[in-house]
Amino acid sequence: MLKQRLQWLWPTIIPLSPDEQQGDNQWRRSMALSVRDGDWSRDSDVILEESRRLFDAEVDRRKGADAKAGIYLAAITALIPVLVSLIPSLWNDKSSKWLSCLGLFIFAWAVAYLLRAGGWAFKTLKVDGFDVVSPADLAQSWKKGSPKAALAKELSHAVLNNYPKVNRKVTGIKMTHEFLLRAFLTFTILMVLQVAWPVGTWVIGEATKLINPEVIAPLIMCFS
Template identity: 45%
Template sequence: MSFKEFHWRSLPQLMWPFVKEDKEKDRLDDELYGGLKDAIVSAGLEKDSDAALEEARRIYDAELERSRGADTKAGIYLAAITALVPVLASLLGNLWGEKTPALLGCLSLVVFALSMLYLVRAGGWAFKTLKVSVSNQTSPKDISVSWDKPNPKQELAKRLCRAVIANYRGVNAKVLCIKMAHQFLLRAFLTFALLLAIQAISPIGQAAVKSLLPDAKLSVSRRAFA
């Protein structure tokens, strides 16, 4: 595939990021997670149950940290969106006026609308990040049940691993949602910067047109009388 083909195919994703549904990947993930569960159930960890329990705790804590990190970023993004919306709204009155050229006004309104759409979509993905729940956690009951077994450390390690496997899909969904929120928020900031640049440059352009317009009229009149 050439660079030109890649560029045009990736343009919609560049302008408006989206998640493609991949049923084949979902099926493979189901098989993978099912295989991991079966492997954990049949695994013999009694050779070094202390090391197995320590490693299971490390993996369990790492997955919890991934989930908490996504939730923390979602809260930060929502705060940034809440702060940026009033700033954008304050610019709306300056986008179109009596002295504003039609082309410049239309361009400013389009960029403003695009920035607002990006912000709304970023907020939606951030809310979705917080909405995804990761409910498989260890509890005192797991410890009680584990210590009723012949090898309690091995049983607890297996329970921790099963909780991690059960949470994989939810944690991955959280990470995906926060990545999408990041993509839209980045585009919102870029379009917002573009809008500010247009507003800053527009007076210079209007002044240049006004300064050049009399000369243009004068040259036309001289040609008419020549």
């Protein structure tokens, strides 16, 4: 329960266990062997079309992750100076010191979420390898007995190699979403606090007056 609450307060990636990692590696190796040793000469047109579709899907996933990361990083970079300019309004002589301290704490927590989201977006944009089919691969495929089947295998190998790389980018975008969501909720709490605190203070003051009304002592005039 405590770990879940900490995970909600500050999301982290939970790595695979050694058994899960071993199973994933074994699955990838078995798939690579199946692609290499399989006879794809039958219905090679269908196999080639499906291989292209899978390869294009990975390209689209990669482009989508990079595009979102670029937008998020630009927005966060532009937003940080605006947020910093709000600090004087959170701490001033007119507001309660308790309100100022609590507001600054929530503000700092929200900015930390925002900066971490920017860090994940930047990490997603970092240059990472991506397997493609080169002209040399095409030339090599057309030396085989079934060129289309050979090309389909090259595309399938590229897809298998790209899975973990693209998954890391998608994970980075998901983590960016998680931190942006928490930053939004934290800023919302800060805004509600700024509005509710003065109202609550006034309500408590009025309630105190009603419960403990001020006793007015009568004036006694003395005549001599």
